[in-house]
Amino acid sequence: MNKILGFDLGGTKVLAAVLDKDFNILSRVKMKANADLGLNSVYKVICSVINDACDEAGIKTSDLSAIGGCAPGLVEPKTGLVYDSPNLGFKDFPLQENLSKDFNLPVKIENDVNAGLYGELHFGAAKGMKNVLALSPGTGVGGAIVIDGDLYRGARGGAGEFGHIVVQPDGPLCACGQRGCLEAIASRTALSQQILSFAVRGRIPMVIEEAKANLKKVKSGLIARAYNSGDPDVKAIIDYAARYLGVGMSNLVNSFNPEAIILGGGLIEALPEPFLEISTRVMREQAMRINGEEVKVLAAELGDDAVIKGAAKLASQLIA
Ligand SMILES: [Zn+2]
Structure with a gap:
């Protein structure tokens, strides 16, 4: 398995990290989500932060095996459609599908609290x-x-x-x-x-x-x-x-x-x-x-890393 990118889309900021096959974090980049500038602007920030985290880790996005991310709000379990995320202006937004097309990679989008608990389950307090x-x-x-x-x-x-x-x-x-x-x-x-x-x-x-x-x-x-x-x-x-x-x-x-x-x-x-x-x-x-x-x-033990690691772990199951 190659490297995986995990990102955490919050109401005000986006955090992205590149992880190795053992889920160690190799790089970490944070940006403001720019929610007040609208949906397209938030989506552009997500793409930039993914690119920058890869640059920082010295790899190209094509070197990734998968992307796992989360959004604050209700997420459709299979399609990763973000039904509703009022702080970000998302309404029925196909985040998983769009990222998968734009980066040509398998993508898994999960609700943020779910991703965080999954991170704690595999790497933290609930191991x-x-x-x-x-x-x-x-x-x-x-x-x-x-x-x-x-x-x-x-x-x-x-x-x-x-x-x-x-x-x-x-x-x-x-x-x-x-x-x-x-x-x-x-x-x-x-x-x-x-x-x-x-x-x-x-x-x-x-x-x-x-x-x-x-x-x-x-x-x-x-x-x-x-x-x-x-x-x-x-x-x-x-x-x-x-x-x-x-x-x-x-x-x-x-x-x-x-x-x-x-x-x-x-x-x-x-x-x-x-x-x-x-x-x-x-x-x-x-x-x-x-x-x-x-x-x-x-x-919880992992702080901000719980969501990143949980999302990456979920994405890794797409390619297992
Ligand atoms: Zn209530």
Whole structure:
């Protein structure tokens, strides 16, 4: 097997890497996605970043065996059609087919959380496991499912939307239109909003100093610093979110009886302790004993590389 290119298309940036046959990363290139310039511009950036990662690795794109990539949003399991990725302006966009034509290579496009869990399954926190779930509180709350060693995508690619499990009927409104979804309570977006609403009322001085009233500046790093400084309001907000993450996890554990749940994303990287500890305790309290007592709750290990490696591993199966 020759080299494989993996890329991670996010809402704001595209990261591409060339990997060798053992999935070691040989080169790495990152660019802004330019989502505000429209779909064609995003597609051009993906092509440029693929070319540049190959240049950096000292190879031509024709030296690649396959390309594996991911998109944030719903992806049709077979065709790699990106149904809907609102941040990028993708709607029924044939990303897999277009790249395959333009680079004359086998291409596999996967949902980003699925690719990340597949990476952790083969190279990271879930190595050696067979039944694993992922949960990642970020802009939303992403989820993914591995059953008997394979990704489970559902009939149309929509399985694992754990962010929209209702954990609090009549709770806060979610972007999907329902109330009380896990995402409306435990996503980084929901936490940032709550923290900022306290800050503008004169509480949480650290946040108002650093972020002013700008929601976009209330990122994981600032949330973690405010938490670790002992601010009681931030602690209350985070502990509450972690508790509901645990409620969501107890539902998942009873539905799937996994060996482990892998928690990922920038917020968990910045604040592993309260999230892992509190959510695990609540999950064990609420799940059926047999399902809950042995399930491990682990932090993801590979960071940004999880998606790249997972996508590359999936693409490698096209040529195996
Ligand atoms: Zn929802």
